[in-house]
Amino acid sequence: MSKWMLTVLFLIGSVFVTNLIPFSSFFRYLDTMIHEFGHAAATLLLSGKVMYIELYADHSGVTRSLITKPWSRIPVGLAGYMSASLFAWLLFALNGRSRQKEGLYTITLLAVISLVLFVRNGYGMMWLAGFIALNVVVLLWGNRVVMKWYYLVLAFLTLEESVSGALYILILAINRPGQAGDSTLLAQASGIPAPVWGAWFLLFALWCAKRALQCFFGKRRSRSRPGEREVGNAYAGYERR
Template identity: 50%
Template sequence: MSKWLLSILYLIVSLFLTRLIPFSAFFRNLDTMVHEFSHAATTLLLSGSVLSVELHADHSGVTYFRLASSWSHLPIALSGYIGASLFALLLFYLQSAGKQKLGLWLMTGIALALLAFYVHSGFGFRWLIGFIALNALVLFQKKDWIRSVYYGLLAFLTLEESAMGPFTLVLNSLDGSRSAGDASSLERITGLPALLWSILFLLFALACVGRSLQLFVRTVSGPSAAAAKRRDGIWPKRRMDV
């Protein structure tokens, strides 16, 4: 089975299993938060100004900004889905490196920045406060297994949403009566069809899914693989100094 098909299969299974977890819908807004933060951060990097950010209960979001130049609209429109996919990959990299606490601090820092500067009312305001408080409880408790389970849940939910977002864009692009979000913006900027941009976002997301799952499998199988090598008397080669 190809890596693409295997990644899609793992994603479908993960989607089904995580939806059985109580309150999982609450944490799916993490991907929305990162998506909108990516828009906001790119705007600031390009010398624009961010007016406000909205996070909605249906897992959608909006970033209002003022551009420093017309050309900067292109990278800003690209940054949302690409940033969300890269962030999901980063979470799995940090997990494989045993740095879950750093990942949790990073998520909390983004939430704090949005709360302090751009999200001051509505569902997004309440969600950010709840998310920050829950992260703080997990970060400062002493049981590592609780932190690991919590981090793994956030990582998988973020990975799923980072792929489902572009998939929804593809469906919306096929239906001319519905907006395709950032893909529609890119169509207006470049003249290239929204469907093309949606497919590119989806392919990039699936590539990140595949790499993330490789990191996860390596993390899970690492200790058992090392134990097997010890049982068989096989160890990695080392350079011998004479």
């Protein structure tokens, strides 16, 4: 069985398992936060202005930006889904190096920046405040085992959401290309049909998921076979609907 098929099957199984975790829906907003933060960061890097970010109760979000350079709409539009996929990979890369605490500090820092600088709707601010408080509790008072499992829950939920979000936007781009969020905006900016952008988001998300799982299982193999050396495991408005 190919690694791509194994990646898809593992993600499907992971969805069923994580849905059994109490309050898992609360933590799935992390992917939305990273998605919108990616849009905001790209806007600022390209000399634009971020007006505000809103996070909604249905796990969607929106970033309103002022962009003066028409061509910059493309990299800003790409930044949301791609940032979420890359961040999921990063979380697993850090886990593979037993750096869960650094990963949790990074997550918390991005949440604080989002709350202070960008997010302005009531629901989004309440979620960020609660999420930050919970992370601080785990960082300050959680033991090593608690921190590890808490981190893995965040990592797997972020990975699942990065792929499922990209799949949803592809389906939406095929069925309703004029209402497919980032894919629609990219189509308007580039002239390339929305389904093409949706397909790109999904392929990129699956590629990042494959690399993330290689980090995860590579670590498990290296622990179970301490006498062997592992080779080849490299670490290496915009809406989310």
